[in-house]
Amino acid sequence: MTRYITVIGLEVHAELKTKTKAFCSCSTAFGSRPNTHVCPVCTGMPGALPVLNKQVVEFALRAALALNCRINKFNKFDRKNYFYPDLAKGYQISQFDQPICEHGYIDINVEGEEKRIGITRIHMEEDAGKLVHSGATISTSDFSAVDYNRAGVPLIEIVSEPDMRSAEEARAYMESLKAILEYTDVCDCKMQEGSLRCDANISIMPVGAKEFGTRAEIKNLNSFRALVRAIEYEVERQKEILEDGGHVVQETRTWDDVNGVTLSMRSKEEAHDYRYFPEPDLVPIQLDDAWIERVRSELPELPGARQARLVKSFGLPEYDAGQIVSSKAMADYFDAAAATAKDAKGVANWLLGDVSAFLNSENIGIEDFKVAPAHLAELVNLIKDGVLSSKLAKKVFGELLKEDASPKALVEKLGLQQVSDEGAIAALVDEAIAANPQSVADYKAGKDKAIGFLVGQIMKKSRGKANPGLVQKLLKERLQ
Amino acid sequence: MTATAANNLKVSQDDVEHIAQLSRLTVPASEREKFTEQFNQILNYADILEHIDTAGIQPTAHVLPVSNVFREDIVKPGSALEEVLANAPAVHNDGFKVPRVIE
Ligand SMILES: [Zn+2]
Numbered sequence: 173m174t175r176y177i178t179v180i181g182l183e184v185h186a187e188l189k190t191k192t193k194a195f196c197s198c199s200t201a202f203g204s205r206p207n208t209h210v211c212p213v214c215t216g217m218p219g220a221l222p223v224l225n226k227q228v229v230e231f232a233l234r235a236a237l238a239l240n241c242r243i244n245k246f247n248k249f250d251r252k253n254y255f256y257p258d259l260a261k262g263y264q265i266s267q268f269d270q271p272i273c274e275h276g277y278i279d280i281n282v283e284g285e286e287k288r289i290g291i292t293r294i295h296m297e298e299d300a301g302k303l304v305h306s307g308a309t310i311s312t313s314d315f316s317a318v319d320y321n322r323a324g325v326p327l328i329e330i331v332s333e334p335d336m337r338s339a340e341e342a343r344a345y346m347e348s349l350k351a352i353l354e355y356t357d358v359c360d361c362k363m364q365e366g367s368l369r370c371d372a373n374i375s376i377m378p379v380g381a382k383e384f385g386t387r388a389e390i391k392n393l394n395s396f397r398a399l400v401r402a403i404e405y406e407v408e409r410q411k412e413i414l415e416d417g418g419h420v421v422q423e424t425r426t427w428d429d430v431n432g433v434t435l436s437m438r439s440k441e442e443a444h445d446y447r448y449f450p451e452p453d454l455v456p457i458q459l460d461d462a463w464i465e466r467v468r469s470e471l472p473e474l475p476g477a478r479q480a481r482l483v484k485s486f487g488l489p490e491y492d493a494g495q496i497v498s499s500k501a502m503a504d505y506f507d508a509a510a511a512t513a514k515d516a517k518g519v520a521n522w523l524l525g526d527v528s529a530f531l532n533s534e535n536i537g538i539e540d541f542k543v544a545p546a547h548l549a550e551l552v553n554l555i556k557d558g559v560l561s562s563k564l565a566k567k568v569f570g571e572l573l574k575e576d577a578s579p580k581a582l583v584e585k586l587g588l589q590q591v592s593d594e595g596a597i598a599a600l601v602d603e604a605i606a607a608n609p610q611s612v613a614d615y616k617a618g619k620d621k622a623i624g625f626l627v628g629q630i631m632k633k634s635r636g637k638a639n640p641g642l643v644q645k646l647l648k649e650r651l652q
Numbered sequence: 653m654t655a656t657a658a659n660n661l662k663v664s665q666d667d668v669e670h671i672a673q674l675s676r677l678t679v680p681a682s683e684r685e686k687f688t689e690q691f692n693q694i695l696n697y698a699d700i701l702e703h704i705d706t707a708g709i710q711p712t713a714h715v716l717p718v719s720n721v722f723r724e725d726i727v728k729p730g731s732a733l734e735e736v737l738a739n740a741p742a743v744h745n746d747g748f749k750v751p752r753v754i755e
Contacts, residue, residue, distance in 0.1 A: 447674065
């Protein structure tokens with residue numbers, strides 16, 4: 173059987189976090205009553221003239237520099253002409269042949285292997301309105317209702333090179349890109365709300381082939397999971413076609429998340445004759461070195477640098493540091509907790525373990541996590557100081573999830589202090605030795621495991637409060 | 653039609669029909685020939701410009717020698733909903749009701 177190589181390029185649309193639209197002063201607030209953030213400009217009324225929001229250029233420039241792109245100092249806008257009800261003007265204002273930047277890259281890491289994914293270009297454009305269909309899907313709808321609140325919201329489109337070779341690489345690229353857009357604070361990156369969207373160009377070619385295969389463009393990828401599943405599905409679909417002696421058709425397909433399939437959108441060829449021409453209503457933008465360097469100097473610490481810092485300053489394993497910095501909110505939480513924690517690695521373990529498990533089960537992000545970073549730090553310190561065993565710490569954590577409070581106060585309130593008093597523990601140890609002669613004999617006969625049973629008995633008796641290290645030490649001393 | 657134009661057909665009747673379709677315009681068959689002639693005349697006239705030496709001249713993106721006209725990112729109220737929807741052929745849930753469109 174022929175072996176194939178998968179080739180993936182991503183086109184990512186990120187809505188910029190401006191307060192107003194790209195070319196008019198309407199609000200960009202999400203989730204408002206339909207058609208309440210519109211004006212003559214964004215609804216394309218005759219005679220209305222666009223004026224560019226300066227913040228759009230600032231944000232686009234910030235993203236461009238964070239993504240290692242070469243900035244084009246001369247910028248203009250172009251009209252992309254097409255008819256669709258979500259576009260009141262009959263054209264979208266975009267950048268065609270002179271985008272704000274080109275030739276960038278993101279370094280990703282998949283299973284320990286570093287790889288550089290090229291960014292072809294980033295351009296500025298405006299979003300379209302939203303169609304709400306009367307039925308479940310467009311094909312089962314009799315009509316649609318158009319809301320122009322999103323029409324004119326500024327976007328950047330980030331086009332990658334076809335450098336990715338697997339769904340995992342595509343996911344890693346998308347995660348890194350999202351992290352960088354979050355760190356630079358240019359996009360709120362809510363895939364569910366559509367402020368970060370992804371289309372994937374996918375093709376396959378036999379191993380050794382010199383030319384890429386025919387690609388399909390997959391739209392409607394609203395989550396990392398959808399991206400991975402759509403790529404896996406599409407690769408299999410294309411393989412089957414080639415194995416059957418057919419050829420892949422270049423087309424746009426949509427991802428159906430419910431049924432886990434991609435479906436052809438059957439667009440007419442001429443629908444994509446956009447007849448771009450320079451937007452006559454907007455003057456060009458001339459960027460100069462002073463502007464570019466000012467934005468560069470204001471760039472925050474980016475995920476890569478932050479990861480390196482966590483490894484260097486706190487001794488975190490590279491992988492753990494990578495997991496923490498993949499979300500800015502998580503990294504901020506870590507830094508806040510680590511500031512007062514005696515054990516930064518302990519903080520990292522809690523964040524990646526119990527805290528992440530809780531966030532996943534509640535389907536919330538760390539920004540909605542109710543436990544204050546200082547309290548998590550306090551919990552970690554109580555373990556470090558030997559006040560709490562890790563088992564009791566989990567119990568305290570469970571209480572914190574119910575109501576955020578000082579773990580110290582909780583420990584006192586619930587009487588959960590670990591017992592580290594030698595006299596008290598020694599009594600428990602002697603009791604256990606007397607009650608379990610068989611285990612004692614086994615241990616003395618060389619069965620090291622027997623000691624585990626004895627420790628378990630003592631911990632049980634102390635209701636988990638005995639300091640396990642001390643229990644072990646005293647037991648061994650007595651059994652020598 | 654001039655002789656030059658007749659010899660230099662850049663646009664066919666099919667092209668005219670295609671452009672009309674892209675622009676959502678209905679061009680009656682009776683007028684197609686006339687439009688084809690006129691399109692070609694315009695394009696042939698533009699040919700004159702091809703003979704001008706433009707080496708070393710920047711392409712013109714905008715006719716005015718102006719750049720960097722910006723607006724501050726400050727919200728201003730838009731139009732009233734009733735005013736906006738007054739332009740809708742039909743309204744459904746505060747939206748412009750349109751027939752089902754499949755691209
Ligand atoms: Zn507006």
